[in-house]
Amino acid sequence: MDDEDLLKLDNQICFAVYACAREITKLYHPLLQPLGLTYTQYIALLALWEKDGVTVKELGRRLYLDSGTLTPLLKKLETSGYLTRTRDPEDERNVRIELTPQGRSLKRQACAIPEKLFVQAGVTAEEAANVHGQMMELLRRIHRQDEA
Amino acid sequence: MDDEDLLKLDNQICFAVYACAREITKLYHPLLQPLGLTYTQYIALLALWEKDGVTVKELGRRLYLDSGTLTPLLKKLETSGYLTRTRDPEDERNVRIELTPQGRSLKRQACAIPEKLFVQAGVTAEEAANVHGQMMELLRRIHRQDEA
DNA sequence: CCAAATTAAATTTTATACAATTTAATTGTA
DNA sequence: TACAATTAAATTGTATAAAATTTAATTTGG
Structure with a gap:
């Protein structure tokens, strides 16, 4: 070629x-x-619904996003009352993100979204799993190269 | 589930x-x-190297981008001397994009990029074709839904 | 113990993206 | 032919993204 x-x-x-x-x-x-959510805010909340009380760094590692993107996004979600940002007294370089009750309750409304989306896009479970596997494999490989 | x-x-x-x-x-x-190119500028040039003399609308259709993104991007590439933007005298609503000789000559330098990238990411031809097929299939399906 | 190195967030700058609106040109139609 | 509807770019406003820099806290080596 x-x-x-x-x-x-x-x-x-x-x-x-x-x-x-x-x-x-x-x-x-x-x-x-x-x-009242953007896609990135939704992605961030999905990660936090699975596990909160994490640092910005740790959240960024999971989302492949850095503080330049996360800081303003998390401040917006804090203003909306969905989470709190607190300096860790143990190590004040770390900022810990905790969901508020309002932030947790949003999850119930969000539960309706995936089904609507799958139906809308006409994606089957097999195709979804297939795409997911391939993207994760590619993502891991690229990310390793990117770090080196 | x-x-x-x-x-x-x-x-x-x-x-x-x-x-x-x-x-x-x-x-x-x-x-x-x-x-001196960003990724989106590179993508736009790839499309133009294959076919220029097109309208902003047509370029946007190929790139899945609208004038809100393309207008400032094309103005930058125009300032850099890689292309010209001209109102079509036939129908002045259309702006036609033409590559300059400098814009065309950039292609020779860009030719080295894909090989470097494949090697860097450690992607095989099979995997590339597989991912590509799946993404295009998904892209087409989603785009159809998105338009409806 | 203390200066240098490291680390985590935040900030700054530049460049996308896209929804929504506006402007200007063209088209269709009564 | 007027004039409403449509169309293509451009503009406006908001929200990402990421590189590079800055700030502040912590760790580490001498």
Whole structure:
């Protein structure tokens, strides 16, 4: 394969993931708007519903996001009353994120979202699992390279 | 499967695509920096190297991006001397994008990028084709739903 | 013990993204 | 032909993202 084709193939693969991610985000928009959440805020809350009381660093590691993105996002969610940000007295460099009762109760409303989304996108369980596996494999490999 | 599990699955799949797209962008950064290009600018140029003389609308359709994103991006590439933006005399609502000789010559430098990236990410041709197929299939399906 | 190195957040800067609105040009139709 | 509807870009406002820098706290080596 020559450079010309490689440039096209490259375009197709990386671009496909990139465009797909944006289209997924757009699909979420009408479902998240009634809750007053953006997609990134929803992703952050999903992580916190599974485990909160974590530091910004730890949350960022799980979401592949750094403080430059998380700090303003978490401040917004704090203003909305969904979580608290507290300096850890043990080590004041760390900021711990705790969900408030309102933050926890949002989960009940969010539970309706995935089903709506799967139906809307017409994605089967097999396809979902397949895509998930492949993306995670690629993600891990890329991230390792990215760190090195 | 209960709502709780659905929420987790949803989290995993959509998040995997979303995080993967961002990690890919980061992987490109050191390769694009010497050319003075961002990832989105690179993607736009890839599309234009395949076919230029198109309207902003047509380019946006191919990239899944709207004028809100493309207008400032194309203005930057125009300032850099890589393309021209001209109102179509036939229909002045349309703005046509044409590559300049400098814009075309950038392609030769960009030819080295895909190979470097594949090697760096350790992605095989099979895996690449597999991921690509799945993403395009998902992309098409989601986009159809998104339009409806 | 203490200065240097390290670490975690926050901040700053630049560049996307996209929804919603506006502007200007064109088209369709009564 | 007027004029409403449609269309393409541009603009506006909000929210990400990430690189680079800064600040403050902690750790570590001499």
